Amino acid sequence: MSARIIDGKAIAEKVRGEVKEGVSAFQSTHGRVPGLDVILVGEHAPSVVYTRNKEKAALEVGIRGRLHRMPEATTQAELLAMVAALSADESVDGILIQLPLPKHIDERTVLLAIPPEKDVDGFHPINVGRLSTGQDALVPCTPLGSLRLLDEAGVNLKGANAIVIGRSNIVGKPMAQLLLSRDATVTIAHSRTSNLAGLCATMDVVIAAVGRAEMVKADWIKPGAAVIDVGINRIELADGKSRLVGDVAFAECKEVAGAITPVPGGVGPMTIAILLQNTLMAAKARARVSA
């Protein structure tokens, strides 16, 4: 039987609608709209597109989106000064520094400078710690979006055996924490995991966040399992064109899984939608503190 396809585009649209309503309610109560400030250093082509998309998406739901473009030669001190200015600005609820940064800037130092309450990417160690100790936190957008997809697909996580393939700080580890917080029994796999295929085949929920085109095959999937494909890989085709595929061999896995996300149109659209949700959440939390 063919799996239910989890429509990330439609679910992201639903999240944006919720945020839009929330922004309007926030404005009625507080007399201002939430503010999201995105900093881009340099000309990294995909980052230019991502940051423009973030600014545009913010404006579409009524958030004041602002993109700050800084030249490639920006020094760490200049970037820190920009972060300090936005941190002190009461109209700014979310600060996002687009990664990767140029090599001469230390990513950790700069990310640490963002106040945790404005850290809408959820990368600050305070937010990482809050998530792992079960406290309210700003959570990285991609894993939080993946969790929402599981919820929308009606996947029961309580007591489920879940595997997260990939242990990065921005996807794998927070994803595992989120699943744990929902009472799944979680395995985190990585490049040194032995018998990954066999292990995976025992799991009710599979999250693939690796960055290897179509690595997860049909015989890795337990019949009826829920499969979330975070991977984005561009592959070259014989005719010289290219296309995007995930970490999961979608065509064969959908014949075994119970529910599965496609690439594109699965996790991808959720990331920006959740960034907007995080910005609204940060604005509400800041308003509560200053009330």
Ligand code: NDP
């Ligand atoms: P990283 O490169 O930071 O991490 C990849 C992880 O995969 C590592 O933990 C690595 O293990 C593990 N891995 C690599 N090879 C294997 C293997 N053969 N078997 C098992 N595990 C392996 O990537 P990210 O977490 O940043 O991203 C993962 C994917 O998700 C990428 O394709 C990325 O483009 C995509 N992505 C998509 C987003 C979206 O919006 N949809 C947002 C963010 C990422 P080890 O630690 O041992 O090296």
